Amino acid sequence: xxxxxxxxxxxxxxxxxFILFFIQDSSKPSRKDCSLLPYNHFWIKSKRIxxxxxxxxxxxxxxxxxxxxxVKEEDWKAKSKELVDYGEAVVxxxxxxxxxHLDDPGRAEWEGFPSGTKAAAAGGITTLxxxxxxxxxxxxxxxxxxxxxxxxxxxxxxxxxxxxxLVPENAFNATALEALLxxxxxxxxSFMCPSGINDFPMTNTxxxxxxxxxxxxxxxxxxxxxxxxxxxxxxxxxENGGDDPRSYATYLKTRPPSWEEAAIRELLTVTEDTRxxxxxxxAHLHVVHxxxxxxxxxxxxxxxxxxxxxxxxxxxxxxxxSAEEIQDGDTRFKCAPPIRDTSNKEKLxxxxxxxxIDLLSSDHSPTVPDLKLLSDGNFLRAWGGISxxxxxxxxxWSYGQKYGVTLEQLTQLWSERPAKLAGQDSKGAIAIGNHxxxxxxEPEAEFDLNANYPVFIKNPxxxxxxxxxxxxxxxxxxxxxxxxxxxxxxxxxxxGAPILAx
Ligand SMILES: NC(=O)N[C@H]1NC(=O)NC1=O
Ligand SMILES: [Zn+2]
Ligand SMILES: [Zn+2]
Numbered sequence: 001x002x003x004x005x006x007x008x009x010x011x012x013x014x015x016x017x018f019i020l021f022f023i024q025d026s027s028k029p030s031r032k033d034c035s036l037l038p039y040n041h042f043w044i045k046s047k048r049i050x051x052x053x054x055x056x057x058x059x060x061x062x063x064x065x066x067x068x069x070x071v072k073e074e075d076w077k078a079k080s081k082e083l084v085d086y087g088e089a090v091v092x093x094x095x096x097x098x099x100x101h102l103d104d105p106g107r108a109e110w111e112g113f114p115s116g117t118k119a120a121a122a123g124g125i126t127t128l129x130x131x132x133x134x135x136x137x138x139x140x141x142x143x144x145x146x147x148x149x150x151x152x153x154x155x156x157x158x159x160x161x162x163x164x165x166l167v168p169e170n171a172f173n174a175t176a177l178e179a180l181l182x183x184x185x186x187x188x189x190s191f192m193c194p195s196g197i198n199d200f201p202m203t204n205t206x207x208x209x210x211x212x213x214x215x216x217x218x219x220x221x222x223x224x225x226x227x228x229x230x231x232x233x234x235x236x237x238x239e240n241g242g243d244d245p246r247s248y249a250t251y252l253k254t255r256p257p258s259w260e261e262a263a264i265r266e267l268l269t270v271t272e273d274t275r276x277x278x279x280x281x282x283a284h285l286h287v288v289h290x291x292x293x294x295x296x297x298x299x300x301x302x303x304x305x306x307x308x309x310x311x312x313x314x315x316x317x318x319x320x321x322s323a324e325e326i327q328d329g330d331t332r333f334k335c336a337p338p339i340r341d342t343s344n345k346e347k348l349x350x351x352x353x354x355x356x357i358d359l360l361s362s363d364h365s366p367t368v369p370d371l372k373l374l375s376d377g378n379f380l381r382a383w384g385g386i387s388x389x390x391x392x393x394x395x396x397w398s399y400g401q402k403y404g405v406t407l408e409q410l411t412q413l414w415s416e417r418p419a420k421l422a423g424q425d426s427k428g429a430i431a432i433g434n435h436x437x438x439x440x441x442e443p444e445a446e447f448d449l450n451a452n453y454p455v456f457i458k459n460p461x462x463x464x465x466x467x468x469x470x471x472x473x474x475x476x477x478x479x480x481x482x483x484x485x486x487x488x489x490x491x492x493x494x495x496g497a498p499i500l501a502x
Pocket of ligand 2: 289
């Protein structure tokens with residue numbers, strides 16, 4: 001046999017190794033594409049770095065996506081070329097939004113993984129936890145979680161985790177719930193009233209009890225939309241008893257604070273089991289988007305002081321707006337529970353500043369402009385949900401000035417406590433060993449949210465914040481050391497990672 005024929009197998013082997021190497025390499029985006037900064041090892045310098053030990057002037061050393069050291073100004077010696085000096089701009093841990101509806105797959109025209117995570121990056125949010133409903137199908141099983149992950153992979157600019165849905169169909173099926181938890185959802189979410197989405201039906205207290213028992217084993221939380229539909233003066237959707245459906249007051253009457261109160265009262269019969277030594281010790285219940293700052297909040301405070309494992313969030317729209325200023329027909333402001341009056345808003349701020357409300361989330365729940373019925377202005381028929389993802393930091397900062405909100409408080413509310421709720425030990429603080437997830441922003445810089453302002457939310461026209469003047473401009477966002485957003489531009493390739501619980 002000729003030598004060249006004998007060499008053929010060897011040549012083929014070499015060729016296939018080469019091809020394999022090439023395929024692998026091209027499927028993994030290079031740092032250059034993931035980041036607007038070409039370094040793997042670098043320093044971020046600033047006069048205002050918010051750490052758990054206070055605000056320092058100095059530098060954060062990043063290597064391989066993690067924070068490897070934090071150096072105070074007086075100890076700073078390195079004269080590295082790989083240094084980004086942000087001067088007086090604030091460096092904070094990236095925000096972790098534990099409540100966002102990204103609607104992908106199935107309703108990506110409402111919001112998708114690419115658009116939603118671009119908006120997040122532009123707003124300084126480095127981790128999003130996606131809600132199990134508004135996408136189609138809802139995330140209620142291992143199969144549907146798989147579809148979520150597939151829709152997210154290679155399309156996300158920030159890290160994204162997933163809540164699973166607790167619905168009547170799976171609530172009494174511990175095996176199915178365990179499978180969903182084992183497949184990586186960070187916890188479960190359920191509704192105590194109709195969710196507005198057909199394949200996400202509401203749960204009652206028995207479902208919630210069952211869900212909590214399974215969650216206790218995995219030490220993951222149950223998030224609950226706490227409103228129970230009572231027979232109110234008006235029934236929603238169409239049965240408006242002659243009141244003007246374009247009037248905000250009409251909508252407000254359809255969802256009184258007593259709906260929240262009734263739900264929370266009911267939930268507390270379950271959370272008492274979560275106390276130390278109780279039958280559901282290890283389980284945790286989190287009330288999402290609290291609007292009622294009166295009886296509902298009082299009940300939560302009391303339960304916490306009795307030792308229930310319970311936390312509560314509110315959202316920027318309840319802190320920024322009040323019922324009195326919502327114009328008739330302006331359905332951009334329709335959400336559930338509704339935005340209530342000014343004195344309620346002030347009480348929410350008080351509770352936030354005193355630590356009775358644990359954390360903040362966006363409840364970003366957009367849709368297409370058609371379903372917001374903007375031209376018709378019918379509050380009873382329009383989609384309920386606020387579109388706000390990109391603006392949560394400047395909104396809470398701007399509207400919080402009056403109440404004396406500090407950078408440290410924003411960090412606790414937007415990063416530290418959300419990280420804890422979502423079980424993300426390596427996120428939520430600028431600390432050695434953590435992921436280098438950071439936002440760099442100028443709290444004092446003001447801007448008009450007008451047509452010239454780059455908005456990355458899919459349907460900007462429905463955002464409740466358009467037209468507002470805000471303070472607090474995001475300059476840069478780092479996700480695991482990648483500079484994913486800088487002054488209006490995103491990194492070329494989405495290199496965010498799906499987060500799965502293990
Ligand atoms: N389905 C859905 O997103 N509902 C959300 N919208 C809203 O305003 N409150 C919610 O719970
Ligand atoms: Zn809700
Ligand atoms: Zn929601």
